[in-house]
Amino acid sequence: MSQIAEPITIRNVTFKNRIIKGAMSEALANRAGQPNDLHFGLYQAWAQGGLGCAITGNVMVDLRAKNEPGVVAIESERDLERLKKWADIGKKYGMVQLIQLSHPGRQCPKGLNQETVAPSAVPFSPMLATMFATPRELHHEEILDIIQRFADAARVCEKAGFEGVQLHGAHGYLISQFLSPLTNKRQDQWGGSIENRMRFLLEIYHAVRAATSENFIISVKLNSADFQRGGITEEDVIAVFKAIDQAGIDLIEVSGGTYEAPAMAGVKAEKRKASTIAREAYFLEFAEKIRDSVQCKLMVTGGFRSVEGMNAALQSGACDFIGIARPFAVETDLTHRLIAGQDVKYAVKPIKTGVPFVDKMAVMEIIWYAAQFKAIGKGKKPNPKLSPLLVFLNYAKGNVKALIQGRINSRKSA
Template structure:
């Protein structure tokens, strides 16, 4: 029997197979951060394709801290009707849905929000400083407020009918910023030692667990490494994994990289060992190592392209779930193919516009796929040959409109 097709239960929720769509930015919400029929169309397409579980794209817990235009924001029960429809859609097809809750911290384009905040006022590298401004250091009362925002958002998601949430602690977002000594220079209880730097993550987990029922799934996405000199060490990473596991987390998704070192976008692929390339997954070696340290379920995302490679990873015991992201943007029926032993149709290469400064960033690995999602959401077929340059200029135009709208809203509220 194919390991991919085996079911697995977490708390009282049954995952009908081991394929999970990893979080990818949908960019389908309006300027107020509200979900709509496009989200339903997109997730129904994946559900019809046999997907066992979908993790949503970034859902922000604070409207003042959006990472991009078109992101969903959950601060209250304002959109309960739409969220409930979204959750019910998954149940209709037997597809588990986890809402990825996130705060971007300093990773917000200039002008999108009134200001950006972070553990410390650390600027970006010169290459990205033109796009991302230097953040303001968070006060402790603001840190405590953000923790409660995660908890309240999770509570709303459970009330809407979602099976669980994923806390985004990877890819340089706020939780990841607290974990890294490069972005966390604090001298109080939230910085310094790894015990202090992981406090923000653990406090969020405890608050979410207290705000939701015993049957609600709580997962977290964590970096195995941030691939930056002076960043979080492997020793510290293992300590974080062990601590969140001991706290009671249900599932950890293993990833890696930040906007400044975008390994999650495949930028490091050519430097991988030959043995790792043969086994497909970027982070499988780390999963095997951490498997000996934690007892919770593990998910590995990134690099899987064949049913054989996925089954081998599950058979090894290194992970319990296979995370697949980018291929789902161009083939919505991928799960059905994998379940019968067929492989990914389209090996999508790194998306390049031909503009060097743009191509060095991870941004195209987000917005090109978001353009495909809009097509799918409208009931059309995705286009694997879609022009990255065309997508980029359309994105710049949309981003400019969002910035102008944000400035207008700020003046009205002033």
């Protein structure tokens, strides 16, 4: 029997197979951050395709801090009935669903929100500074408020019927910003030593655990590295993994990179050793290194393309779940095909527009796939040959509209 087809249980929740759709931004919500029929159609397509588990794209815990237009936000029970409908899709088809809770911190395009906040007022690199503003440093009371927002959102997710949440602690979002010495220059209890820098993550975990039941799954997505000079060290990363495991986390997804060094999208793949490339997964070596140091389940996402490679990773014991993201944007029935012994059909390549400053960012690795999701949500087939340049122009147009609307709303409330 193929390893990927074997069931596994976390707390009292059974995953019918080892394939998890990694989080990808759907960008399908309205301006108020509400899920809709497009989300339901998209996740039903994946559920019908045999997925064991789907992790949603970024769901913001604060509507004032969105990472992009069209993102879902959960601040209260306002959309409880819609969320219940979403959760029921997974239950109907036996697909576990984890809501990825996130706060973007400094990673918000200029003009999208009234202001940008972060652990410290650290600007982006000169190239990205044209799109991302220098953030304001968070006050202590604001940090406590954000922690509570994660807990409140998780409580609503459980009430809606989702099996768990994933805390987004990777890819340069707020939790990751607290962990990295590049973006956390604080000298109080939230910065300095790794013990202080990981305090934000641990406090969020404890708050979420206190707000939910014993059988509610809490996962976290963490970087194995920032892939930036002066970023978090491997020693500190291992300390974070051990601390969150000892706190009681159920599942850690191993990833890496930020908007400024987007290793999560495979951009750094050309620098990997030949032996690593042969084994497909970008972060499998780190998972092997950390495996004996943690008791929780591990998930590795990024690079898997063959059934042989997936089964080998599971058989090695390095990970318990295979995370696959981008291929699901063009192959909704991929899980059925993998279990039948067929490899990923489309070798997804980096999305290039031909515009250098755009292609050096990770943004195309988000918005091109979001365009596919919109089509799937409408019941259409995805288009692997969709023009990246056309997608970017539509995205830029949408950002301009959001900026104009934001300014209009600001004037009305002034």
